[in-house]
Structure formats: C-alpha cells, structure tokens
Amino acid sequence: CGCAEVKQKDYRGRIAVTVSGRTCQRWDAQSPHLHLVTPEQYPFSGLDENYCRNPDGEDRPWCYTTDPRVRWDYCDVPTCSDTGSGECVASNSSVCGCAEVKQNDYRGTIAVTVNGRTCQRWDVQSPQKHTRTPQNYPNSGLDDNYCRNPDGELGAWCYTTDPTVGWEYCDVPICGVMGPGKCAASNPSV
Numbered sequence: 617c618g619c620a621e622v623k624q625k626d627y628r629g630r631i632a633v634t635v636s637g638r639t640c641q642r643w644d645a646q647s648p649h650l651h652l653v654t655p656e657q658y659p660f661s662g663l664d665e666n667y668c669r670n671p672d673g674e675d676r677p678w679c680y681t682t683d684p685r686v687r688w689d690y691c692d693v694p695t696c697s698d699t700g701s702g703e704c705v706a707s708n709s710s711v712c713g714c715a716e717v718k719q720n721d722y723r724g725t726i727a728v729t730v731n732g733r734t735c736q737r738w739d740v741q742s743p744q745k746h747t748r749t750p751q752n753y754p755n756s757g758l759d760d761n762y763c764r765n766p767d768g769e770l771g772a773w774c775y776t777t778d779p780t781v782g783w784e785y786c787d788v789p790i791c792g793v794m795g796p797g798k799c800a801a802s803n804p805s806v
Contacts, residue, residue: 617696617716618670624677625661625670627693628717632666632679634689640666640679648684660755662717662768668693712791713765719772720756720765722788727761727774729784735761735774744775744782763788 618624632640641648643655643663653671655663661671668677668691677693713719727735736744738758748766750758756766763772763786772788 617694618677620695623670623673623675624693624695625673626717627669627677628662628664628720629667629693630665631668631677631691631693633691634668634679634681635692636686636689638681638683638686638689640668640691641682642666643669643679648682649680649687651680653680659767660753664768712789713772714791718765718768718770719788719790720768722764722772723757724762724788725760726763726772726786726788728786729763729774729776730787731781731784733776733778733781733784735763735786736777737761738764738775743777743779746775748775 617629618627634640642665643653645666653663655661658671661669663669663671666679668679670677675690677691678688679691680688709721709723711724713722729735736742737760738748739750748756748758750756753766757764758766761774763774765772769785771785773783773785775783
C-alpha cells in the first residue's frame, strides 16, 4: 500500500499491471517507450524491475507500458489506512523496518551486522570508501553508524569497520504485517 498524503510515493510493492490491464515496462528499459524516468535519474524512488511507482509526483503510482500504443498508465495500488490526521499509521521505525519497503523506513540505533561486526559511520570513508553518504542520500537517515537501507538492498545494512569485509546486512526486526501486503507500519520516509 502507499500513503495518500504523499501520492503513494512511498509504495514499494510488486504491482506491475496498470488499471487498464497492461503490463508495465521495466524502468531500466527503453523499449517500447524511450523515457527519462530511470533509476539513475530518480535513485530514491524504488524504480525496481517494472513495478508501479510514483517517482515524479503524479496523482498516484504509474508505469510505462509494454504496449507500444499506450505510453503510460496509472496503477491500482491500495491506499494504506491512516489515522484520520492525514498521516500514515506510523510504524515504530526506531524499533523495526517494514519488509514492503525493504526496511528503508528503519531509523533505530542498531549498529552491528548479523555477523557481529561494528558498523562504520556513514560520513566516514575509512576503512570502506563509498558513495552512500548523508549528502548523496539525504532522506535515508544516514546518522552515525546505524544500520540503514538507502539504496534498495534487501534490508537494512551497513559498511563495516573490518577492512576485510565491505558491508553486511543487519539483524533489524521486521515490523508486523496486517493483511496481504500491508505494513502495520507504513512510513512514507522516501
């Protein structure tokens, strides 16, 4: 599901068919439709595979279609339930991360990998040199050395302070799930 107040820009599910029943074109493909909405141009928008997304602020998620006669179309993505206050039902993002968004909503303080290695600070380039910095990923919560998922990996991770191991996933709990594909804790953090 996606949150209405952000026009479902937070949606990271796997719907890949438009409201008219057309299959979505991959975001990294230029056929049958040439376009500029690519993962490179919109790195924080989850433009994975051919899944419906809203990278550019349309009214709701959409995709280019594989039908050469229809360039793009909206998708039928469910809207997450809300609190009535205009905000998504908040996850406890300081404790867990939603699987539906690959834990990119996690903002807790776990700073150790699944193998017990200490995480390197995101704003430091040693021992691991990298581009996942707070400046390059300003909306990803790259604070201190806490586990995060700024770039669409399978879950929260970090660079390690071990010079022989570049990065590893972290053991961040998955938030509870309510119903098919609905995060009990939707968070439009993207």
